[in-house]
Amino acid sequence: MIQNKCLGTVLIVGETVDGRLSAGSRDLGNQASRLAGQFNGQAVGVLTGHDIEQVARSWSKTAGMPVIVLDHAQCRYPNPPLTASGVGALADECSPLAVCFPHNMRACQAAATMAWRIKAPCITAVDAILKESDYFVLKRAVFGGKLRESVSVGHVPMVLTIMPGLFSPSVSLEVPDHSPSVETRLLADTNHRFIPQGINRRKDTDQALERAQVVVSAGRGLKGPEYKGLLDAAAGMFKNAAVGGSRGACDLGWLPHSLQIGETGRTVSPALYLACGISGATQHLAGMRESRTVVAVNTDPKAAICNLSHYAVIDDLTVFLPVLRERYDRMRNKGDEV
Amino acid sequence: MAFSILVCIKAVPDLASGGTLAIAGPWIDETVIGWCMNHYDAYALEAALAIKDAATDITVDALSAGPDRVQNTIRRALAMGADTGIHLAMNAVGRLAPATAALSIARFAKTKRYDLILTGAMSEDEMHGITGPMIAAALDLPCAAAAVEISLDVAGRSLTATCEMEGGMAEIVRLPCPALLTVQTGQRIPRYPSLSNTIRSRRQAIERAVPDETANHTPTVDTLRVSFPQQTTSCQFFEGTRIEKADRLLRLFNDNGWLK
Ligand SMILES: Cc1cc2nc3c(=O)[nH]c(=O)nc-3n(C[C@H](O)[C@H](O)[C@H](O)COP(=O)(O)OP(=O)(O)OC[C@H]3O[C@@H](n4cnc5c(N)ncnc54)[C@H](O)[C@@H]3O)c2cc1C
Numbered sequence: 236m237i238q239n240k241c242l243g244t245v246l247i248v249g250e251t252v253d254g255r256l257s258a259g260s261r262d263l264g265n266q267a268s269r270l271a272g273q274f275n276g277q278a279v280g281v282l283t284g285h286d287i288e289q290v291a292r293s294w295s296k297t298a299g300m301p302v303i304v305l306d307h308a309q310c311r312y313p314n315p316p317l318t319a320s321g322v323g324a325l326a327d328e329c330s331p332l333a334v335c336f337p338h339n340m341r342a343c344q345a346a347a348t349m350a351w352r353i354k355a356p357c358i359t360a361v362d363a364i365l366k367e368s369d370y371f372v373l374k375r376a377v378f379g380g381k382l383r384e385s386v387s388v389g390h391v392p393m394v395l396t397i398m399p400g401l402f403s404p405s406v407s408l409e410v411p412d413h414s415p416s417v418e419t420r421l422l423a424d425t426n427h428r429f430i431p432q433g434i435n436r437r438k439d440t441d442q443a444l445e446r447a448q449v450v451v452s453a454g455r456g457l458k459g460p461e462y463k464g465l466l467d468a469a470a471g472m473f474k475n476a477a478v479g480g481s482r483g484a485c486d487l488g489w490l491p492h493s494l495q496i497g498e499t500g501r502t503v504s505p506a507l508y509l510a511c512g513i514s515g516a517t518q519h520l521a522g523m524r525e526s527r528t529v530v531a532v533n534t535d536p537k538a539a540i541c542n543l544s545h546y547a548v549i550d551d552l553t554v555f556l557p558v559l560r561e562r563y564d565r566m567r568n569k570g571d572e573v
Numbered sequence: 574m575a576f577s578i579l580v581c582i583k584a585v586p587d588l589a590s591g592g593t594l595a596i597a598g599p600w601i602d603e604t605v606i607g608w609c610m611n612h613y614d615a616y617a618l619e620a621a622l623a624i625k626d627a628a629t630d631i632t633v634d635a636l637s638a639g640p641d642r643v644q645n646t647i648r649r650a651l652a653m654g655a656d657t658g659i660h661l662a663m664n665a666v667g668r669l670a671p672a673t674a675a676l677s678i679a680r681f682a683k684t685k686r687y688d689l690i691l692t693g694a695m696s697e698d699e700m701h702g703i704t705g706p707m708i709a710a711a712l713d714l715p716c717a718a719a720a721v722e723i724s725l726d727v728a729g730r731s732l733t734a735t736c737e738m739e740g741g742m743a744e745i746v747r748l749p750c751p752a753l754l755t756v757q758t759g760q761r762i763p764r765y766p767s768l769s770n771t772i773r774s775r776r777q778a779i780e781r782a783v784p785d786e787t788a789n790h791t792p793t794v795d796t797l798r799v800s801f802p803q804q805t806t807s808c809q810f811f812e813g814t815r816i817e818k819a820d821r822l823l824r825l826f827n828d829n830g831w832l833k
Contacts (some may be wrong), residue, residue, distance in 0.1 A: 258739065312744050315706075315718065318610035337737060340694055340702060340719035340757070345812055351672070356792040359701050372797065379699055382601070384699075385797045428715035430747040432733070437741030449831050455589075486758045498739050505833055528829070530717050530822065536810065537801060544808045546825065547647035548818050555815060562819040563832070571686075 243276035243332040247324055248345075249294060250313050251284030252467045256294055257313075259337030264400045270397065271300075272391075273364045274371075276281065281325060283318050283462040285311040291417045301415040319348035321422050326353055331392045338396040350394040358386060359516070359560035362398040365537040379495035379516045380539030398517065410454045439493065439501065443507060447477035449507040452496060452523070453489075456512015456533060456552055460489040465556040467510065471565045479503065481513045497522035509550045515540030532556070576750075577632045578621045579687040580655065581708070582614040582676055583786035584637060584646040587699040589700070592720030599796045600668065610646045613693025615653075615763035622654045622764065623818050624725055631727075632656045636664050638674050644779055651774035659781040663786065668699070670794065675707035677784035683712060689732070690753040694719045702725040704754035715748040769830055 236490040247267045256264075258349045262465035263270075264280065271278035273419030282291045287304060295302040305321040307314070321418070326334055326349070336342035338360050363374035370389035374396075377384045437559035444450065450471045457463070457480075470476040480490035482497055496503055498521040508526035513519060515531075515538055523529070524543060532552045548555060586592060586601065586607035595602040610618075618635060625631040635650035637643040638661035646656035661677055663669060682690060690712075692705035701720075709716035721733035721743065730750045735743045737757050748754075766774070810820040826832050 251744070252738075275744040286820055313738070316715070316717075339737065340755070341738070343702040344716060344718040345696075346754075347706035348710045350703075351707050352677075354792060356794045357672070357701075357703055357707075358794060359703060375700070376802075377600075378588070378698055379700075380596060380802065381588075382596075382799045383802050384652060384799050385795050387795050390792045393783065396688075428749055428752075429717065433747040434738075435735065435743040436747065437743075439741070472826070472833060474833050482758070488760070488762065492759065499737055500741065503739070507826070530825075531808075536769070539802060541803055541808050541810075545759065546809050546822070547809060548811050548822065550815065550818065555819070558815050559819040559822060562816060563823055566823060567833075 243462055244279050245271040245274050245276040245330045246281055246322065246325060246331045246334040247271070247278050247298070247300065248281045248318070248334060248336045248342075250318065250342075251282065251287050251290055253311060254284065254287060254290065254314060256290050259339055259342070259399060259522070262336040263335065263397060264294050264300075266397065266400075267298045267300050270335060270364075271314050271553070273366065275366075276332045279329075281305060282529075283307075283310045283314065283321065288417065288419060289570055291419075292414070295415045295417050299415065302417045304417065304419040304424050307424070309426070309431060310422070312434055313341050314344040314425050314426075314429060316348060316429045317422055319352070320347040320425065321420075323349040323352050326392060328570055330468050333392055334394045336394075336396045338398050346394045346396050353392070353540055354391050355392050355394050356388050357394045358388065359396040360398055361395050376539075379514055381514070381537070382418075399521070401415060434478075437493075443477045444479050444494065444496070444501055444503055447475055447503070447505055449473040449476040449509065450479050450496070450503050450505045450523070450526070451476055451509045451511070451569065452479040452481070452513060453511045454513030455483035455487065457484055458512075458553055462553050465553065466511070468558050468560045471528070481516075483513075496569055508540050510540050511545070511556065513540050513545060514538050574727060575630045575635070576688045577685070578624065578689045578691060579634045579636060579682055579685070580614070580621045580650070581616045581689045581690065581692040582637050582646055582650055583611040583634055583693070583696050584608040584617060584639060584643040585786070591652055594797055596801075598624070599798050600655055601799065603691055603773055607647065607762050608642055610649050611693050611696045611698075613695055613697070613756065613758060614711040616758045617691040617693050618650055618653060618655065618718075620723055621754050621796070623761055624723070625654070634685070634687070636661060636678065638670060638677055638784075640664065647779050649766065649773045654767070654770050654772040658777065660779050660781045660797070662781055662783050671699075671704040672700045672707055672792075673786070675704050675711055676784065679708050679711035680784060681782055682708070686751070687751045688730070689725070690714070690751070692753070692755050693784055694755045694757045702755075705753060706802075709753040709793070713752055714753045716753045716755075717746050717748060718755045720754045721757050721760050723754060
């Protein structure tokens, strides 16, 4: 199938984890047709895993693209080196315009490995693509979202990792009159130097964060664990609140890792997200961007979190939060409205 | 059995201690900023030092590629406990593309036959997350990304790494050594330099190597510009005194029925 689409292919590389499509791959599939359109090409899906034909069919159908399954027993769990060699071989075969992975650390590994082998440029965490006369401009966040970088690439193929939601919702609404084809290729048994052993899943002991109406969340701006009480005091003003944090705060041991919100932590969508001393790195936003109202307390008006926030207070949280609580207590004691 | 580890560290603009970014030409103004060790690399170095603490006959080399200013970061690595500091002197001005840095580091590392190479999962400034895997590709080493736990079997010359994934999952993989891991933050907070190591680091010479940059075939990616993100949402900044701001916020919370 790939042979007659040799001109202008854009490979969309997804993965399965223990037989299930990963969330990032689902999202990338939803973006596939628009993404390919941006390159004036046609999307061809590539899905790695083991015994995944059904998953591949449904991915192919929702994304509206043919899919090539790269099957290997050692791809039951993500396997970047096997993915890199399998996709690299496909790239040799069909000379794609671009090879797109979802953005995560192991996809960055697969992308970098394959780009190195096929001598292609590799750009990660791309969140916008523009076509100029004879080159492409790709945009991405740098410095934790403090700045945006625009890079130009004139070389094809280019190997990219794509941020979630770049072109979504972009599922084509026309139902194709025939299901796109799905073809399985068995990967050669070549790599014995990366041996996946299994997956650990964190068990969240309670769902308080997910169920809370208000999440009071702190980052490195908290300055130290001695200020943690300010969060509890702020949370205490609300009917149904829970405390969470950024990875920055959790890595420093100020808050337990089980309270980390973001891509590699928990996902919350409360009515109010009170982000205190959090810069708003994309990995953090991934876990809270569905919040209905976001209020930032931050010393830096240029912090990326303010872009997503509805309201912001530019102040030192260690000074502001006590004042907030004090005004709340006063309001309650007086029984009057503020 | 001797076991040698190379940790690759990058000097990045120090924004934690109050530095702010200014734009100059297509990149930031590097003359108005201080430099520090990339956060992720500090975790990689800590992982190496923890391995060294737990066994005998393990050496840890810390390497940084770049202009002379990276030497301060190398000294910091020595002060934390690295045995040797190595400066790959490159490119006096401007940035090193990940592929360029990877190729030079790989060429250097090849001569030293390290058993394990560690890098940070990404750099805080450019956020590519590909330099480590490219070094591994150049050296044809097995590689795993975003390791949060490393358990090393020195005698068996292999390691097991727990690699972080999204949403609380982690993948466990086994790799034979020599291998390369990129290290994710979290497990062990990087140590502060000890007094004795700090004194030693001031006296110790940093090994200097000048890589051959001529046969560099890596495809170029040019930065056209950087810019401050546009204020895309209509974020409303509360003005006034601290008390006024607190009261306005409370009114908002109250009107929505969130307050007790
Ligand atoms: C693969 C990967 C996965 C990741 N997963 C996650 C994840 O799941 N969740 C997550 O959060 N991060 C994650 N990260 C890390 C992320 O990139 C950021 O490093 C992290 O979110 C930064 O945390 P922070 O906002 O607390 O710290 P910083 O970025 O240091 O921001 C601190 C903020 O506090 C402000 N501030 C400082 N002092 C004060 C004060 N006194 N009062 C008020 N404001 C103040 C500053 O202006 C700044 O905006 C991940 C990174 C990688 C590479």
